[in-house]
Structure formats: structure tokens, C-alpha cells
Amino acid sequence: MTDVFVHEVGTRDGLQSVPTFVPTELKQRWCSEEFRAGVREIEVCSFVPAKLIPQFADAAEVVRHALTIEGLTVAVLVPNMKGAELALQHGVHKINYVISASESHNRANVRRSTEESALDFERIVDLCCAQPFAERPKIVGGISTALGCTIEGKVSEESVRRLALRLVKAGADELILADTVGYADPAAVRRLFSVVKSDIGAVPITAHFHDTRGLGLANVLAALDVGVRAFDASLGGLGGCPYAPGASGNISTEDLVFMLDSMGLETGVDIHALLEMRAEITALLGDHPYHGAIARAGLPKGYQGYQGRTAG
Amino acid sequence: MTDVFVHEVGTRDGLQSVPTFVPTELKQRWCSEEFRAGVREIEVCSFVPAKLIPQFADAAEVVRHALTIEGLTVAVLVPNMKGAELALQHGVHKINYVISASESHNRANVRRSTEESALDFERIVDLCCAQPFAERPKIVGGISTALGCTIEGKVSEESVRRLALRLVKAGADELILADTVGYADPAAVRRLFSVVKSDIGAVPITAHFHDTRGLGLANVLAALDVGVRAFDASLGGLGGCPYAPGASGNISTEDLVFMLDSMGLETGVDIHALLEMRAEITALLGDHPYHGAIARAGLPKGYQGYQGRTAG
Numbered sequence: 001m002t003d004v005f006v007h008e009v010g011t012r013d014g015l016q017s018v019p020t021f022v023p024t025e026l027k028q029r030w031c032s033e034e035f036r037a038g039v040r041e042i043e044v045c046s047f048v049p050a051k052l053i054p055q056f057a058d059a060a061e062v063v064r065h066a067l068t069i070e071g072l073t074v075a076v077l078v079p080n081m082k083g084a085e086l087a088l089q090h091g092v093h094k095i096n097y098v099i100s101a102s103e104s105h106n107r108a109n110v111r112r113s114t115e116e117s118a119l120d121f122e123r124i125v126d127l128c129c130a131q132p133f134a135e136r137p138k139i140v141g142g143i144s145t146a147l148g149c150t151i152e153g154k155v156s157e158e159s160v161r162r163l164a165l166r167l168v169k170a171g172a173d174e175l176i177l178a179d180t181v182g183y184a185d186p187a188a189v190r191r192l193f194s195v196v197k198s199d200i201g202a203v204p205i206t207a208h209f210h211d212t213r214g215l216g217l218a219n220v221l222a223a224l225d226v227g228v229r230a231f232d233a234s235l236g237g238l239g240g241c242p243y244a245p246g247a248s249g250n251i252s253t254e255d256l257v258f259m260l261d262s263m264g265l266e267t268g269v270d271i272h273a274l275l276e277m278r279a280e281i282t283a284l285l286g287d288h289p290y291h292g293a294i295a296r297a298g299l300p301k302g303y304q305g306y307q308g309r310t311a312g
Numbered sequence: 313m314t315d316v317f318v319h320e321v322g323t324r325d326g327l328q329s330v331p332t333f334v335p336t337e338l339k340q341r342w343c344s345e346e347f348r349a350g351v352r353e354i355e356v357c358s359f360v361p362a363k364l365i366p367q368f369a370d371a372a373e374v375v376r377h378a379l380t381i382e383g384l385t386v387a388v389l390v391p392n393m394k395g396a397e398l399a400l401q402h403g404v405h406k407i408n409y410v411i412s413a414s415e416s417h418n419r420a421n422v423r424r425s426t427e428e429s430a431l432d433f434e435r436i437v438d439l440c441c442a443q444p445f446a447e448r449p450k451i452v453g454g455i456s457t458a459l460g461c462t463i464e465g466k467v468s469e470e471s472v473r474r475l476a477l478r479l480v481k482a483g484a485d486e487l488i489l490a491d492t493v494g495y496a497d498p499a500a501v502r503r504l505f506s507v508v509k510s511d512i513g514a515v516p517i518t519a520h521f522h523d524t525r526g527l528g529l530a531n532v533l534a535a536l537d538v539g540v541r542a543f544d545a546s547l548g549g550l551g552g553c554p555y556a557p558g559a560s561g562n563i564s565t566e567d568l569v570f571m572l573d574s575m576g577l578e579t580g581v582d583i584h585a586l587l588e589m590r591a592e593i594t595a596l597l598g599d600h601p602y603h604g605a606i607a608r609a610g611l612p613k614g615y616q617g618y619q620g621r622t623a624g
Contacts, residue, residue, distance in 0.1 A: 153614030183612045185574035186533050213612070214567040214605030215574075217530040221498050225537075247609035255526040262497035262527075293526030297559035300495040300525070302465030 003265040005041065005230040006257055007206060008034055011062070012043040012077055013250055014238030015055050018288060024058040026284050028065040031072070033277040034235065038269035039253070041073040042066065043096060043232070047083035063090045075140070079110055084124040088131065095128065096176065097121055098142035099167075101160045102149035105180075109144075118166055125171040141167030142176035142208070147192060148183025157192055161199055168200045175205045176232070179219065182212025182241065182249075186222035194226045208232040209251050211291065212241045216251035217259055224265075231256055236282045237291025252292030254278050261305050271305040315577040317353065317542040318569055319518060320346055323374070324355040324389050325562055326550030327367050330600060336370040338596050340377040343384070345589040346547065350581035351565070353385040354378065355408060355544070359395035375402045387452070391422055396436040400443065407440065408488065409433055410454035411479075413472045414461035417492075421456075430478055437483035453479030454488035454520070459504060460495025469504055473511055480512045487517045488544070491531065494524025494553065494560075498534035506538045520544040521563050523603065524553045528563035529571055536577075543568055548594045549603025564604030566590050573617050583617040 011030055015022055031042055044066045050057035059076070066074045067090070075094035078084045087095045099117040100106035106114045121141060128139050145152075146160045164175055177196065179189075189207075197205060207223040207230070209216045220231055233256040239249025257269045275295060282290055299305070323342055327334055343354055356378045362369035371388070378386045379402070387406035390396045399407045411429040412418035418426045433453060440451050457464075458472045476487055489508065491501075501519075509517060519535040519542070521528045532543055545568040551561025569581045587607060594602055611617070 148612055150613055153612065181612075182609065185571060187575035212605065212609045213570065214564075214609075215529060215571055217527060218533045218571060221530045221533050241609065244609040248605065252526075258525065259497060259527055259530060263499035293524065293560065297494065297524045297526075297553065297556040300460055300465065300493075301462055 001266060002268045003229070004224070004260050004267050006039055006253065006260070006267050006269055007075070007230060007232045008039050008042040008235060008253055009208070009232045009250060010234035010236065010238045010253065012046055013232075014234040014236075016046065016053060017239050017242065017249065018055060018285075021055060021057070022285065024061050026281075027058070027062045029284075030235070030281050031062070031066045032069060033281065034274070035069050035072050037273040037277050038267070039274075040071065040268060041075060041094075043075040043077060046077040046079070047086040048077075048079050060086075060090060063092060067091060078124070081120060081123055081127070084127060087137065088128065091135065092137055094138045094140055095124065096140045096142050097124060098144050098176075098178070099163060100145045100149070100180075101143050101155050101163055102145040102152045104151040105145045105149045108151065114163070118163070118170070121167060122170045129171065138173040139171065140174045140176055140206075141170070141172035142178060143167070144178045144180040146177040147179040147188055148181060150181045157195065160192060161196055164196045165199055168203050172203065175200065175203060176208050177205060178208035179210055182210035182216070182247075184209065184219050185215055186218050189219045189222040190226050193223050193228055197227060204230060206230040206232060210241065211237065211248045211251045212244060217255060220251065220256060220259065235278055236295070238285070238288060240289055246289065248291035255292045255294050258294045258299070262303075271299070275299075313578060314580045315541070316536070316572050316579050318351055318565065318572070318579050318581055319387070319542060319544045320351050320354040320547060320565055321520070321544045321562060322546035322548065322550045322565065324358050325544075326546040326548075328358065328365060329551050329554065329561065330367060330597075333367060333369070334597060336373050338593075339370070339374045341596075342547070342593050343374070343378045344381060345593065346586070347381050347384050349585035349589050350579070351586075352383065352580060353387060353406075355387040355389060358389040358391070359398040360389075360391050372398075372402060375404060379403060390436070393432060393435055393439070396439060399449065400440065403447065404449055406450045406452055407436065408452045408454055409436060410456050410488075410490070411475060412457045412461070412492075413455050413467050413475055414457040414464045416463040417457045417461045420463065426475065430475070430482070433479060433484075434482045441483065450485040451483065452486045452488055452518075453482070453484035454490060455479070456490045456492040458489040459491040459500055460493060462493045469507065472504060473508055476508045477511055480515050484515065487512065487515060488520050489517060490520035491522055492520075494522035494528070496521065496531050497527055498530050501531045501534040502538050505535050505540055509539060516542060518542040518544055522553065523549065523560045523563045524556060529567060532563065532568060532571065547590055548607070550597070550600060552601055558601065560603035567604045567606050570606040570611070574615075583611065587611075
């Protein structure tokens with residue numbers, strides 16, 4: 001029984017900020033090894049034109065490999081209809097589509113209004129629903145800048161609630177609420193996730209936090225407290241923040257797993273195996289700004305974790 | 313009205329790990345400037361023999377200066393009776409005395425059993441109570457390794473509860489529960505602080521967390537949730553961990569203030585002024601391993617904080 005789901009997004013959100021092309025084989029190995037450590041969902045890449053983000057030029061090959069890993073939920077990010085069509089062709093399990101709650105951020109990111117993006121999401125849902133039921137991927141509506149925006153500053157709770165409701169009514173199987181730029185605090189997290197959860201009923205929500213201002217794991221705790229049970233994270237905290245040089249990006253997967261695991265929450269991930277594959281993959285990836293404390297400090301003396309507890 | 317008290321301990325816990333002697337004038341300036349930013353309690357030094365910790369050879373001069381800062385609560389750490397006598401002579405406001413919950417850690421730290429240390433605490437209380445009431449400092453019983461120990465690993469909740477009760481019965485005005493080595497997790501924090509609080513009634517508890525494994529601020533949130541209203545922290549996260557090279561030590565004061573402030577909790581500290589004096593003092597202190605995210609990433613766009621809110 002898993003208490004909390006940990007979704008790896010470093011292969012997408014992390015690699016997106018890495019300027020040099022990472023070999024396809026290494027991306028594939030990352031997926032395989034993280035699955036072996038117990039992670040059961042990975043956002044493996046983005047189906048975006050290679051001229052926009054050359055890092056994902058090999059998206060098709062990475063997805064094809066990931067789909068051979070029995071038991072792994074293969075998610076991809078798609079920025080538009082074209083991406084969704086590619087995702088469908090490849091038979092991914094989840095299509096993550098992101099709209100910014102902040103109008104200016106959405107325009108800067110995808111050169112469309114929030115309204116146009118929402119209409120696009122509805123068309124993607126229609127496209128997916130036209131597939132035979134057994135082949136239909138889950139469609140995830142992601143709301144970025146849900147807790148603040150580097151362009152607009154504050155983002156109103158009202159605009160996030162409206163967008164969340166709209167995505168659910170359009171047919172989203174799940175939602176992601178993302179603190180894209182690390183503006184959230186635990187009080188804001190509790191407020192926003194509580195109201196959105198009560199608005200949308202049983203539709204699962206994943207929280208996507210960045211640790212830019214050091215509050216990433218405190219925000220996870222706040223979200224846990226109001227019933228969130230799925231979190232995005234990036235191995236080695238790979239990613240960074242384009243607006244704050246040297247600052248961290250996504251919360252690190254291994255710190256997230258360590259916190260949940262030490263609280264006695266079952267993630268299915270073996271922290272020892274995760275730390276081993278983290279060391280291996282970051283060594284292969286080379287010199288990037290990694291973040292995360294547990295890899296540096298080591299586990300507490302006598303720490304057992306998942307493996308130890310389940311073996312006992 | 314202050315919602316949460318922030319106690320600076322970098323001048324003691326932070327500087328203790330700095331091998332080169334920091335000029336007396338700089339230590340004094342640190343106290344003055346941090347008071348100007350709104351911090352109202354500082355553990356300014358330790359009254360410990362200079363041959364053990366040369367960094368505190370100028371303790372008397374730093375204390376004398378700190379006592380001239382009108383409105384500042386001047387706390388000092390004392391390891392034994394001799395230190396307490398010095399603290400009394402100087403007229404400090406608070407005497408912080410620390411005992412490890414872990415027997416092995418206490419022996420390693422002060423070469424005495426926990427029992428001998430507890431008896432010493434009782435003698436210190438007697439000494440203080442013999443003073444005229446108006447001159448009597450507050451006596452704080454600190455319990456270190458309260459959430460784990462690098463020598464013994466797990467530390468039983470029972471031993472911490474027993475020690476807390478004993479210190480309170482001996483006459484402690486306040487307690488500090490310290491996660492000295494960064495082993496705590498939010499679930500353990502909620503359990504321990506809840507039971508100790510219900511054991512000891514109205515005696516205030518300060519939480520002293522280290523961020524060694526990245527959970528420092530999540531642990532603060534957990535403690536806040538069970539009613540803790542005072543936290544120790546170190547400017548710039550100065551301190552580190554002797555057992556984990558490169559790992560962080562105390563939670564950083566500015567990250568703590570940022571989290572509390574952004575949650576709408578009044579700390580009395582002006583985050584803008586704090587970040588300015590952090591930049592100044594760390595520049596003067598020179599090249600040490602600093603930690604903390606907010607100084608690196610900067611405040612969110614349009615962030616007002618204490619100053620902005622109270623001015624509005």
C-alpha cells in the first residue's frame with residue numbers, strides 16, 4: 001500500500017534547464033534505474049519542437065524505452081495539440097498539459113491567452129476521448145504559477161479555482177497545482193489546496209513545488225496536511241530557476257522521499273537504492289548545479305527506511 | 313504583538329564552528345545590527361574556558377556590549393557551574409544550560425553522565441535563586457539530541473520527557489528541545505513537542521532545529537502546528553555539521569523569518585533589513601559555508617513583508 005506517490009519530473013523539468021544535450025541512452029537509464037528504486041511515475045520528456053528545446057529532440061526514443069518498463073506510468077508534457085497527437089501515437093499513459101494561472105506568464109510561456117490554452121485543453125480531451133477506451137491516456141490539467149508569478153507577483157486564489165474547475169469540467173482525470181517559481185508558503189498552500197480540493201471533489205491533485213526560496217518541503221508538509229497524496233520532484237534537485245542564478249528549482253526527489261519515509265509514510269521507494277542511483281546518474285550527467293541535503297549529509301545513524309521496515 | 317519569537321544563535325552555535333577568531337567588534341556589530349532588524353533575543357556567546365573554544369575568549373566583552381542594547385534579551389550558553397557564575401556576574405538575562413538526552417552524547421560533549429549534568433543544573437538554579445529577585449536571570453534547560461544522536465541513533469521519547477520534567481521541576485523557566493544533529497522529521501517533531509508540552513504545562517519551549525538533512529523548515533512548521541512559538545536560528549545558516557562535511561547546520565535565520573513572515577505570522581523582524589545586515593555581516597565574516605535560500609533567490613516580486621504590512 002502506497003501512502004504517497006512520488007513522481008519524477010527531473011527528466012523533463014530538470015533536463016529542460018540543462019543546455020548541453022544529454023545522451024538518449026543516459027535518459028533511458030535514468031528512467032530504468034529510478035523505476036528499480038521504486039518510483040512508479042516519471043514525466044519522461046516534453047513533446048515540444050526540437051528547435052524550441054533541443055534537449056527533447058530524442059523524446060520519441062526516450063518514451064519508447066520508458067514504455068518497455070513494466071509497471072511504470074509514462075507521462076509526457078505537451079504544450080499544444082501537436083504534442084498531444086504525438087503523445088497519443090506513442091501510447092503514453094499520461095498527458096500533462098500546463099496552463100498558467102497568470103495571464104502574462106501564459107503569454108510569455110506559450111504565446112497564447114489563458115482562455116486560448118483552456119480551449120486547446122478541451123480539444124485535447126476530445127481527441128483523447130475519440131480513442132478506443134483501452135488506449136486512452138489519462139489527461140492531466142496542470143496549473144502553473146498557481147501560487148505566484150515572477151511577472152505578476154501575486155496570483156489570485158479565485159483565478160486558480162476557476163481554472164481548476166474549468167479543467168475538471170473539460171474532462172481532466174487529474175490536476176497538478178504548480179508553484180512554478182517558488183513563491184508558495186505553507187499557509188498559502190493549505191488555503192489553496194483545501195479550496196480547490198473541495199471544489200473539484202474526487203479528482204486527484206498532484207502538488208508540484210519548487211524549492212527556490214527554501215520552503216519546498218515545508219510546503220509538501222502543508223499539502224500533506226490537507227490531503228494531497230502525490231508530489232512531483234526532480235532527482236538531485238536538477239533544474240534551477242532561470243530568474244535566480246544559483247537558486248534551486250524543483251524539490252529534490254531524494255529529500256522528498258527521505259522526509260516522507262522518515263515520517264512513516266509509504267512511498268514504495270527504497271531510499272538507499274534511490275541515493276545510489278542518484279549518485280550514479282548525477283556522475284554521468286556531469287557538472288550541473290544539484291540541490292538536496294540528504295545526499296550530502298547521509299542518512300541518520302541506524303536509519304532503516306522502507307526496506308528495513310518492510311523486512312522487519 | 314509578536315506571534316512567533318526568533319532567537320539568533322549564530323553568534324554562539326554558528327561561530328563555535330568557525331576556526332579563525334572573529335574580531336570582538338564584529339561580533340558586537342552583528343548583535344547591534346540584528347537587533348536593529350527586529351530580532352529581540354540573541355545567544356551571544358558561551359561562557360566556556362578559552363582554551364576549549366578560543367572563539368569565545370572575548371565572551372565578557374561581547375556580553376557587555378550586548379547588554380547596552382536597550383530591549384535585547386541577552387542569553388549565554390553555559391556548560392557548567394563556573395560558566396553560570398560568570399553569567400551571573402555579568403548580569404545576562406538568560407542562562408542557557410544544555411544536557412544531551414543521549415547518555416553517550418552527553419559524555420562526549422561534557423564528560424559527565426546525564427544524571428551529573430542534571431544535578432549541576434539544580435545547583436545552577438539554586439545559585440540563581442539566591443540572587444535578589446530583580447537581578448535573577450531566566451534559567452533555560454536545553455535538551456540536545458532530543459530527536460536523535462549521531463552516536464546512539466534513535467533517542468527514546470521517554471528519556472526526553474523524563475529529562476524535560478526533571479528540568480522543569482528543578483526550576484527551569486523555559487526549555488529548549490534541540491535536534492542537534494538534524495535527525496528530526498515532522499512526524500517525530502509533532503509527537504515529541506506535543507507530549508512534552510502536555511507534560512510541562514505553561515513552561516515555554518523553544519525549538520532548535522538543524523537543517524542538516526533538509527527538513528529544518530518543515531520541522532518548524534510541524535512545531536508551529538502543535539503550538540511552539542519560539543525558534544532558534546543562525547544568520548546565514550552559519551555553523552555546519554562536524555559529522556557531515558559541507559552539510560548545513562542550524563536553520564538559517566533569514567529563511568525562518570521569510571517563512572513565518574510569508575505565512576502572515578508576526579515576528580517583529582523586518583525581512584528586508586535582515587537580508588541587508590546578513591549581506592553585510594557575512595561579507596565581514598568572510599568565506600565560510602553559508603546556507604539559506606532566500607538570500608540567494610531574493611524575495612518574491614512585490615513581496616511586502618512586515619514593514620509593508622504594518623505601514624499599510
